[in-house]
């Protein structure tokens with residue numbers, strides 16, 4: 374019997390895989406997603422950025438998401454000691470969405486994948502990809518199915534959207550070490566029915582230990598919240614011991630969190646993700662492309678992961694569709710697009726941990742125009758080169774921090 378051949382096989386059904394599949398399906402390509410887990414499945418990464426709404430709208434997935442009743446997110450609030458810096462997406466430079474959502478990823482990813490399955494994308498769950506043999510116009514994927522049998526499937530193109538699974542980077546030896554300090558995170562979901570008066574439903578980030586560590590709290594719409602700490606690996610190991618004893622104690626020591634979480638019930642065992650920052654030598658090759666976390670993942674401080682996953686999935690799908698229609702696609706365009714987004718966020722992530730960004734956020738006064746321009750970066754509009762805080766991302770934060778320190 375002849376093996377069925379698809380236009381595209383996608384490894385992984387998270388946001389990168391779903392968005393790529395939705396776009397490819399819209400352009401008429403046949404698509405199979407091979408997904409290791411049975412959905413719904415837990416994954417971390419629950420605070421979205423407004424920019425990702427563009428992809429959901431473009432692919433007619435906004436209704437699907439809004440029907441789920443997720444917590445609306447209209448901004449983000451950063452705290453350091455007694456200081457606060459609040460960003461409101463209504464007050465930003467780039468003309469874009471002024472809201473997005475905070476989501477339990479099990480529900481969000483399930484809603485997306487279900488919607489694209491309804492449109493004809495084939496999905497095989499509990500299918501773990503173990504091997505890949507590729508050439509310019511013919512790819513063969515080997516995977517283990519839910520019964521433990523080894524299977525093969527052929528396609529013209531393969532998208533690796535396997536997230537931290539990093540299937541092709543591992544199989545093709547494409548992984549690189551990033552230069553970042555190895556950091557980790559410890560987190561769980563908690564009951565959240567004790568919010569102080571005036572508390573916002575947007576994400577809170579509390580920075581501590583001289584900006585080497587920070588706590589997130591992300592309320593959901595059902596009186597539960599995701600809470601986690603990010604820091605150097607050694608510190609996170611310490612926080613995670615004895616089912617997160619120190620983690621649970623620490624989170625009640627911050628303003629706005631103490632009463633809220635001191636009697637909160639943990640709704641799942643405490644989880645950790647260690648040494649999450651990863652990079653790759655190349656983003657594409659003959660017959661394959663990497664998207665989302667399978668490319669480069671920096672740090673969760675600015676909630677950029679899902680947005681970059683959707684942006685890369687969408688862009689990759691556009692180019693694959695061109696290639697399949699026998700036009701030659703410019704894959705360097707893909708690399709520049711992805712690396713531009715990653716590099717802008719890299720400047721902000723580095724500036725955060727070096728203390729430059731906190732010195733801007735927590736200055737006694739910040740110029741409102743600059744704040745709007747920074748707000749657009751934090752909303753995910755990192756491809757808007759008319760924004761000086763995008764275009765000059767490599768040095769503008771340093772310059773601004775120096776001006777602020779001179780004024781004080």
Ligand SMILES: Cc1cc2nc3c(=O)[nH]c(=O)nc-3n(C[C@H](O)[C@H](O)[C@H](O)COP(=O)(O)OP(=O)(O)OC[C@H]3O[C@@H](n4cnc5c(N)ncnc54)[C@H](O)[C@@H]3O)c2cc1C
Nearest residue numbers: 385387388389409418420502536538558665666673678679
């Ligand atoms: C501590 C922490 C906090 C974070 N917080 C945020 C946040 O607030 N906001 C945000 O936007 N991002 C956040 N992120 C990043 C976010 O988790 C990722 O960027 C995002 O999930 C990437 O999406 P993806 O589609 O690339 O991968 P995923 O969502 O991870 O999906 C990959 C899929 O591939 C499947 N898979 C893996 N291996 C295989 C295989 N061998 N065969 C078949 N399938 C396979 C997996 O089961 C999974 O379903 C955070 C990350 C960390 C570490």
